[in-house]
Amino acid sequence: MKTTCLSEGKGYHFPPCHMLNIGGFQLLFDCPLDLSALSVFSPLPTNLSSLSDESVGECTCEASSISDCGWKRKQKVDKSLDASSLIHAEPWYKTVNSLKLWNISFIDVVLISSPVGMLGLPFLTRNRDFSAKIYATEATARLGQLMMEDLVKMHNEIRQFYGPEESTCPEWMKWDEVELLPSAIREILWGRDGDPCGWMPLYRLDISLVADVKGCMQNVQSLKYAEEACYNGTLLIRAFSSGLDIGTCNWSISSPKQRIAYLSSSIFASATATEFDYNPLRGSDVILFSDSTACDALDKLENEDDGFNPADKKASKFSSKDDDEESYTEFLQNEDKFAEELEKLAFLCSCSLDSVKAGGSVLIPIARLGVLLQLLECITLSLQSSDLKVPIYIISSVAEELVAFLNVIPEWLCKQRQDKFYSGQPLFAFMDLLNEKRLFLFPVLYSPELLSIWHEPCIVICPHWSLRIGPAVHLLQHWCGDKNSLLVMEEGFNANLAFLPFKSMEIKVLQCSFLSGMNFRKAEFLLKLLKPKYVLFPEKLKQGKSFVNQSFSVIYYLENETVKVPKLKDSSELDIGIDLACQLGYTKLEKEEMSIARLKGELLVEQGKNVLFSGKEFAGSSQSRPLLYLGGVNLENFLTTLQSMGINATVEEAMTTDGSDKTSLVHILGPKKALIEVTAARTIVSTDDEYLSALISKAICNILNIV
C-alpha cells in the first residue's frame, strides 16, 4: 500500500488531495479547485474608463525596468500593491498542481469527500483517458453540482465582459508579463517554486457532453451514508459522515487483505450536518489522516487547556479498558468547541442587526453551507423576536435549487433538525421568513423583480467569498464606502489582496474563523479510540508534538512524497463453502500436529470477500487429479508393509541412471515381477501386473502422506 499527498490543502475551501494505491488499485481522494487564487484577478470594474487608463500606464512604466533584475525586484517591493496590479483578464483556474504528474488513465476510483472537493472534477472527466469510477455521497454530489453551476455562471459574467479568448495562452500568462507583476501576485500565479503551469480556463455548463459539468455529473455515482459500494468485487467502499458540513464524509475501504480509513476534516459537534460517525472506522488497519487544514485555524486554541484530560483521569483512576474508552468518547464529544461556535454565530448575528439598526446593510459572502444556514437561522430567530423589518436576499444562480434541496434532505441533517422534522416543523426556521415574504431568493442581482422590491438596509447572502466574481463584488463596490455597513467573511485568506480592488474601504469587516477540523489533541484521542495499526499523519500538523503511548505506528507524510505502508500480512481472508469443506479429505501430519487437504473449487470475489465453493464440474473429476505425496519412503517400513500384504521383496542398492544419486531398487519376483526404484525424492514403480501395481501403490500411500 502506497500513498502520496498531492496537496495538503488550504482551509475549508481547498481540501487536501491524496493518491492511494491499494492492492493494485489507484484511488484519488478529492479533486478541488484553488479558488483563493482568484484574488490575483481583477473583478469587473465599475468604471470602465479608469480601468483602461491605469492598466496602460502601469504597463509602460514597468516595461522600462526589465533590464536590471535586482532593481526590479526592489521596485516591486517598494511599489505597493494596488488595484491596477491585478490581472485584468478572464480568470483561469488551478486544480491540484501535482495531479498533472500522474497518468489520469491509471486512476481506478475517485472518492469525493465534500462538495468543494469536486469542483475540479470536470477537468478530470473531460480527459479522454479518464475512466475511473467516481463516488460521492448523494448530498455532496448534488451540492457540488450546484456549486459548479454557480461558479460557471458567475464566471460567465466576466467572460461576457472580456469577450471570447483570442489565443490558447492569454497575455497575462506570458513570462515577461508575469515577471512584471508584484511578488505577492506572482507567488500565487507561479507558486513558491516558480512553476507557471496548472492554470486552465474554466469548464462550461453543457457545451459538449465530455467537457462540462453535466457530463461530469453523469460519471458520479452517488451513495447514501454507509452504503456499501463494491469496486471490482474487491474493494468495499463506504462513506461515513464527517460532521463538517452537509454531505461531507470520511471513507472506509476494505479489501480481503486490509481495511483503510480516509479521515477528512471532521468535527465532533455539528449544528447542521449529520454528526461525525467515527465508530464504523474502528478496526481499520491503516488510517490516512488527511486533515492538515485544521492546524492553521486551531493553532491558537492549541495552547489552551482543553479543560479535560483523559490521560490524567486515567492515571489517577487506574481505570479499566472500558472506562478508558468511555473517557475518550466523553473527551471527543466535549461540546466546548460547539458552544464556542454558537457564541461566534450569535456575535455575528448581533453585529449584523446592529449594522441594520444603524442604517447600514450587511453582506455575507460565506460559502460554508452549514455555517451559513446556522447564521441564517440565528438571524431569523433574532428578527422574529425583534420588530425589525429588514429584508434578507439570497442572490445566487442556484438559490432556488439549493433551498429546495435543503428542504428535502432530512437524512443528511443533524439530530436536532431531524427531531424538528419529526415533530412536523420545517427543517429550517428561515422557511417561515420565505413564506412571510421577508426572505427572497433571486438568481441574479440585476433582475427587474429584485430591483422593484429592493430595499436598503438589508441583509444579503451571496457568493463569492473570493470577492472577485458573483453578486458580492457589485454589492461590496456599492457599500464599501458606507461605514455603517458590514461585511461578514470567513478567515483564512489574504485580506490585503482581497480588498485591493475596493477603494476607500469604510465598511466594517468581520472576519471569523469557523471550526473546520480537529486539533492535535483530539486527533490523538480519536486515533487511540479507533485503534489502527498504522496512522499516516501530516508532518505539518505534528509541529513538534508527538503521540503519547500510542498503540499504533505513525508515518508522517509530506506533500508530494510517496509513503509506503509496510505490508500488514501476506494472506487474505477466504471463505470456504461448507459443501466444499465437507468433501475435503484430510491427511494428518504427525510431526507438525497439522492436517492438510487438497482443495479445489471455484473462487468468487464479491463484496470484498473471497469465497471458494465447489464448482459443479469438479465434483466428478476428482480421480483424474494428480495426487501429491509428502515425506520420504522409509525402506524398512516399506518392506514390512509389503510383507503384511504377502509380498516378498529384496533390496538392492544402486546408483541412478545418471549416476548422481544413490538409489534403492526393490525387486519383487513372485508371483508377478515388479521393480520399485526409490530415491529420496522419487519412487518409480514398474510392473506389468495391474493388481500388483495397486497393492504397491497402496503400500506407498501407507507410508507417505498423500494430499
Place this chain on the structure above:
Amino acid sequence: MAIECLVLGAGQEVGKSCVVVTINGKRIMFDCGMHMGYLDDRRYPDFSLIPRNAAEDFTSSLSCIIITHFHLDHIGALPYFTEVCGYKGPIYMTYPTKALAPLMLEDYRKVMVDRRGEEEQFSSKDIVECMKRVTAVDLKQTVQVDKDLQIRAYYAGHVLGAAMFYAKVGDAAMVYTGDYNMTADRHLGAAQIDRLHLDLVITESTYATTLRESKYVREREFLKAVHNCVACGGKVLIPSFALGRAQELCMLLDDYWERMNLKIPIYFSAGLTIQANVYYKTLINWTSQKVKDSYAARNPFNFRNVCKFERSLINAPGPCVLFATPGMISGGFSLEVFKQWAPDEVNLITLPGYCVAGTVGHRLMSAKTPTQVNIDQNTQIDVRCQIRQLSFSPHTDAKGIMDLIKFLSPKHVILVHGEKPKMESLKGKIESDFDMQCHVPANNETVSIPSTHYVKADASSAFLKSTWSPNFKFVTERSSGNLITDDMDMISKPVLRVRDDRVAEGILTTGKHQNPKIVHLKELVHTSGLETHDVQFALCFPVRITKMDEQQQLNPVSQESLPFLHQLFLKLSNNFSEATIQESDQNLQIESFIVSVCSKEKCPHRMNDGPDYTYEAVHFCCTWSGADEKLARNVISFMKNLVLNKC
C-alpha cells in the same frame, strides 16, 4: 446452523404482521403489527411465544426490531410492545416511516378510544416515547446493529418509506420484504433490491394468484367514474388511509382536474392528511424518479385543487370529492360521511382493493346496491349510491412475487401476509418453477431452515494469484450424436471449444494453534516442513511391427522411429477419442500418461527381460502417475495388441 422463523402474525392471513427470526443466535423481530379485524387478544401477536429464558425480558431476548412501513398491520402493536411489554432495545425503520408512523398510531388510538370508547392499549405519550427509541435508516445504508448483525433497507415502493430489509449474521443472510410493489405508480417507484446471496426470503403474498392488468386502464376507469358522478352533481367519497393511497389518488385527480379544467372542489377530511402532506413534501426523495425530478420547480405534493373539508360541508349542496379516513369505513369520519351520503343514488363510494373482514367496507364489497348495511345493532343504512371497488392496491401481483423470488433466488422461501388457499397454490408454483423449498406457516408456527456457513481461512497471495491465471482448455467435441439434426455435416465435423475454467487449486492446512490456511502447492513444502515425493509408474514393453528389416532391427531407434509414434498417435486417437492426446516429437501424452519409443538395450522398466517374443517389435516406454493408473492400463493393453507398420 439454522434459521428459525417464528411467525407470530400474518401467517396464512393478512393482519398483524410479525415474524421473529433467529439467525446464529441473533433474534430479530420483523414488523410488530396489529389486526384490524379483532378487538380482543387476537389483535396483537402473541409475544409470550418469543423464545427466552425464564429471567429474560424482551430487551435481552431480541437483538432488534425492524419495521418495514407505517401501516398499522405492520406497526400497530409497537407502542404496546415497547411501553407495555417493556422492550427497550433498538428499533429500526426508514426516515419516512419514523416520521409518518406516529400519525397513523395516534389516529388509530383516537378512533379506538375517543370514538369507540374502548379502553386504551397505549397512550399518546407511549407513542411519543416509543418513537424516541427508533433509529431511522436510509435506503441502502448498512447498519451494524452489533458486532455480528448487519441490516440494510431496500426500496419497496408499497407506501412512502416502505422498505424490504436485508439481515445478515455471520454467513447467513435473509430478506424480509414487508409489503412491496414491483411496478411504479404515480408517486412511488418500483421495489428495488440488489442480487444477494440469501438463505431465506420471507415475502408477502397478498395477491398470490392475481395477475393485474395495466394500471393505466384502472386509472382511466376510476377517473371516468368520478367525473361522471360529479358531472351529475353527485358527491364522491373516497375512504382511504391518511397516507399513501390518498396522496396517490389525489395526485391523479389533481392532474386530471388541471387537464380537464374542472372546478369542483376536492376535499381532504381531517387535518391529518394535510399534515401528512407536509411530510410528503420533505420526503420527496423517497418517491419515484419522475416526482423527484420535478421538485425544484414545484413540489408535486402542493396540490392545486385540494382544500380542507369542514364538517358543515357534509350536507352542503353541489358535487364534491372527499378523501376521508379510515379506509375500510371501520369508524371515524369516513363512516360518518358514509351514513349521510350512502342513501343517495347519484353519489359514489370507492372502496379500497382490500378490506379486512368485519368492516363496513368488507360488507359493501360483496353487496349489490340497493342494499342495507347494519352499522351496529341500532343503525341500519340504506345504501343506494354507486359502489366501485378500486384495486389501486400498492401490493405486487403474483408475477411480481415470482419475479422477485427468481431474481433473489434464495434457498428457501416463506410466504406470509396472504390467504391460505392462494398461498398454497403460489407455493406449488415456486417449488416447481424454481426448485426451492417454500413454506406457508400458520400463526405461531416455527419454520427451521438450514443456513449458509463458511469455513474461514487465510489464503496466501500465491494461491490467489494462481487462481487468477487463465486456464484455457481446447476441447474437440464431436456433435453429441443427436440424430435429430438435419445437417449431416454438423454431426461429423468436430467442434473446437475453448474453455477457460479458472480453477482454484491449493492445499488447506489446519493445525491446533492456527487458523486454516490455504497455500499454493509450491508453498506446501515450506509450510509443512516436508519434502514432496514423486511417485511414478513406468513400464516398457514391445509392440509388434510388420515387415521386419535387418538393418532396422539392429538399430530400432533412428529417425525412422518417429513415424511409429505417429502411427500410435493415429491409432490411439481413433480408439480413445474422448481423451485429449498431445503429440510432440519425442512422445505422446494423455493426461499424465507419457509414451515414448524406448531406445535402451536394458530399460529398467522392461519387465519381460527375456526375449520371450519372436516377432519384430519396437519398445515403448511409458510413465504415468498413480491418478491415471486406470487410463494407463487401458492404453497399455490396447497398445500390446497393436501391430504397427514399419515405414
